[in-house]
Amino acid sequence: MCRDNGEEISVNVKNNRLNRETDRKIIQTVYEMMTREHRPIGKITVREICEKADIHRSTFYAHYQDVYDLVEKVEESMSRRLTETFFRKLDENAHARECFAELFSFIREHREFYYYYLAEGKRFGVLQLAWDMVKERYRESDVTARLFGAGSEEEMEYHGAFFFTGMTTVVRMWLRNGCREEPEELYDLIRRQGAVQEAMIGW
Numbered sequence: 093m094c095r096d097n098g099e100e101i102s103v104n105v106k107n108n109r110l111n112r113e114t115d116r117k118i119i120q121t122v123y124e125m126m127t128r129e130h131r132p133i134g135k136i137t138v139r140e141i142c143e144k145a146d147i148h149r150s151t152f153y154a155h156y157q158d159v160y161d162l163v164e165k166v167e168e169s170m171s172r173r174l175t176e177t178f179f180r181k182l183d184e185n186a187h188a189r190e191c192f193a194e195l196f197s198f199i200r201e202h203r204e205f206y207y208y209y210l211a212e213g214k215r216f217g218v219l220q221l222a223w224d225m226v227k228e229r230y231r232e233s234d235v236t237a238r239l240f241g242a243g244s245e246e247e248m249e250y251h252g253a254f255f256f257t258g259m260t261t262v263v264r265m266w267l268r269n270g271c272r273e274e275p276e277e278l279y280d281l282i283r284r285q286g287a288v289q290e291a292m293i294g295w
Contacts, residue, residue: 114147115155119166121145122159127204133163133212167209171220174198189279196263196275203267210264219259258285 121144125131136159142149156162174195181191199206259282266278273281 111155114151117145118147118152118155118162119169122162123166123205126163126208127202130204130208132208133159163209166205170198170202170205189276189283192279192282193275196266196278199263199267200271200275203271206263207267210260210267219256219263258282 118141121141122136125136125140125144126133138149138152138159141147141159141162142152156165177194177198178191181194262278262282266273
C-alpha cells in the first residue's frame with residue numbers, strides 16, 4: 093500500500109528537523125571544545141565529538157568528512173550570522189569604520205574560536221564576506237576607480253590577496269595580544285597602513 097502524501101511530508105519534515113538538531117548538536121560540541129576546553133583543531137578527534145554529542149560515528153560521517161570539514165562549516169555558519177548586520181550597515185550608508193568595527197567586534201566576541209581557527213593558517217570567511225560585499229557594492233563606482241585604478245579582474249584578485257593576507261595577519265596578532273585595541277582602533281590602525289605601505293615602497 094502506498095503511503096499517503098500527507099504522511100510522507102510529515103515524515104520528511106520530522107527527518108529534516110532531526111538532521112538539523114543533530115547538526116546543531118555536533119557544531120555546538122566542537123565549538124565548546126575549542127572555546128571552553130581551549131583545544132586546537134588538530135587535537136580534536138571524531139571519537140571525542142561522538143562521545144560528547146552522544147551520536148554514532150556513522151552519524152558524524154553522514155554530516156561531515158572529518159573534523160576539519162566540520163570546523164569549516166562552523167566558521168561558515170558564524171560568517172552567515174554576521175552577513176545580515178554587515179549588509180544592514182552598508183544599506184544605511186554607514187562609514188567603513190563602523191562596518192569594520194562591527195566585524196572586529198564579532199571576531200572579538202568569538203575570540204577563542206578564531207584564535208584556534210587562525211592558528212591553523214586558515215583565511216576566514218568573515219573577511220571573504222567583507223571583501224565580496226565591498227567589491228560588489230563599489231564595482232562600478234568612482235570609489236573603486238580611486239582604490240584600484242582601471243585595473244582588470246585579475247588585478248582585483250591581486251588586491252584581494254593582499255587584503256586577505258594583511259587583514260588575517262593583523263587580526264591573528266590582535267587575538268594573540270588579547271584584543272587590546274578596541275575594534276575602532278584596530279580599523280584606524282589598518283587604515284593607516286595604506287600610508288605606511290606607500291612610504292615603504294613608494295620611494
